[in-house]
Amino acid sequence: MVSSEVAEAVELAHAQEWAQVLATTARVAADLDLAEDCVQDAYAKALVHWSEQGIPRRPGAWLTTVATRRALEHRRRAEVSQRKLPLLISEPDLQDAFPDDRLRLVFTCCHPALAQEARIALTLRLVCGLSSAEIAKAFLVKETAMQARITRAKQKITQSRIPYRIPRLTDLPERIDAVLDVIHLVYSAGHTAKFGDDLIRYDLTRRGLDLARMVHLLLPDSGEATALLGLLVLTHAREPARVSGGALVLLPEQDRSLWDRDLITEGLALVTASLQSRAGRFALMAAVAAVHSEARTWEETDWQEILGLYDLLLTRWPSPVVALNRAVALSYTDGPAAALAVLDTLSDEPALATYPYYASTRADLLRRTGQLQAATAAYEEALAFTDNTTEAAFLTARLDELRS
């Protein structure tokens, strides 16, 4: 009989310790599949053992010991059965290796030789311990397809011998970028869910934030890791105001007293720290978030500053989405008509063709310039691109206003 206390302890250990337990086990097992099996087994054993013998003082250490022991047994057996000389595998020093092991796991999952969707899937599966079903649901893919994607990625790791280690110093900047991109995508996927009734998928935003905290902790000197954490913390601080009574609330109408002040203070400090070194992509995005967070009212927003930051972003990391965001800032410095002119130049961008915010931004700008008929058509277009009920309700409300 498993008490609710034990079940909760195991659940908590799953959320907090999975990455550490798997990372250390993977080093001992030298095989990701074997490591995963051993860790899953350790969690299953925990339910029984903790019920009988009480919850251990350090659940993570307990789980790691059980999982690594099983991995060691398995390797010894495999080596004997291959009739090789049994290797003398020493018991690993579990405590000292923890942070390095987690970092190794993250870098392996985000290796540039893997496709980006595979990096995201592997990170959620191996670092966060999500099931294939959960990952498939978050990214609108069939479970079988997601399972196949994960299997292929694991096969590539084994067959191409993608190393399980922290990259060399010379490779680090490029590899960190890949890791941070994955974390940013995980968070963004939860920030505005692509489908469903809820605007925000807290399971994904929390995972993204946890990952960003972990990488920042492990690589405190990386300006971009600091910046990404700052960006996510500031975004998270404003989440409570984005939905009210189930309805989407845009920035101008948000109740800023709902913003989490402690998180904003933390986020601003991170952004300041990240701007000490040469500002990267996330540092500039985080700086934009910082300007919004510092404004006590919508009217106080320093749009000139935000426009300047987007100008920098657009020069150094040009993308149609950045150009679109810059146009929104421009609409508050130079007026909606100037922004509409910029949007017209972006109309042929394939990346924006099915991007719902292109149509909804255009709709908003048309509305603000008084072109109500064109605005109605643009809102209808935006509505066709969203599968999220909360977003759809917002767009429908705007349409109703225009039609009345």
Next chain:
Amino acid sequence: MGKYLVMIYDNEALWDAADPSVAEKNHLNHGAFAQANQAAIVGGAQLDGSNTATSIRADGAGGFVVTDGTFAETKEVMGGYYVIEAADLDEALEIAKQVPSPMGGVEVRPIID
């Protein structure tokens, strides 16, 4: 240690249009690459142009269809290769990045033991 095939894919049209000195320089660069990585290089060769390629496919009825040209019609074709030995993919990629391939790039694939 594992073996990797590093396939050099270049755009032949660009080579045809290039000054002969570019090819000459490329030869020297390959010499320097081979010199610098001799410990890792197990084999390699330059291939003749894709116009010399002949493809063979079983016709499914016990015979063969022999056709002129490469297997796949692409802008970049395989123009040469190295077989290298490396501890892992990162090491292989490190070496592959040094392979001169001014008109295209390289593909790296593990060789199954």
